Amino acid sequence: MTEQAKLKDLLEFPCQLSYKVMGYAKPELPELILAVIQRHAPGDYSPTVRPSGKGTYHAVSVTITATSIEQVDILYKELGEIDIVRMVL
Incomplete structure (x- = not known):
């Protein structure tokens, strides 16, 4: 079973x-x-920003209303393509 299929079944x-x-x-x-x-x-979002211990990185959290697994996948992909982004969870 693919990871997308598993996630789709859970959501x-x-x-x-x-x-x-x-x-x-x-x-x-x-x-x-x-x-x-x-x-x-x-939508109207209010991201929360938390600095890392040394201040080198920031963790930005945003909650959305997801409408499809395709939307979830494209957001993971495009957020990860931002030059200064290191990880998307």
């Missing part, structure tokens, strides 16, 4: 889904993340 759409994006501690990080999210899940 019932629409549902609340949180993305945690970790990247370099640059002021534009939240804006870049929100730009990608707005393209695929338009």
Whole structure:
């Protein structure tokens, strides 16, 4: 069974889904993340930003209302393609 099939079986759409994006501690990080999210899940979001212990990285969390597994997958992919992003959970 593929990972997408497993995730699809666990989720019932629409549902609340949180993305945690970790990247370099640059002021534009939240804006870049929100730009990608707005393209695929338009809405009014208030991301939370937490710095790492040394302040090198920021973790940005955003909760969306996901409408399909395809939307979930494209957001993971495009968020991971942002230059200053290191990981998407």
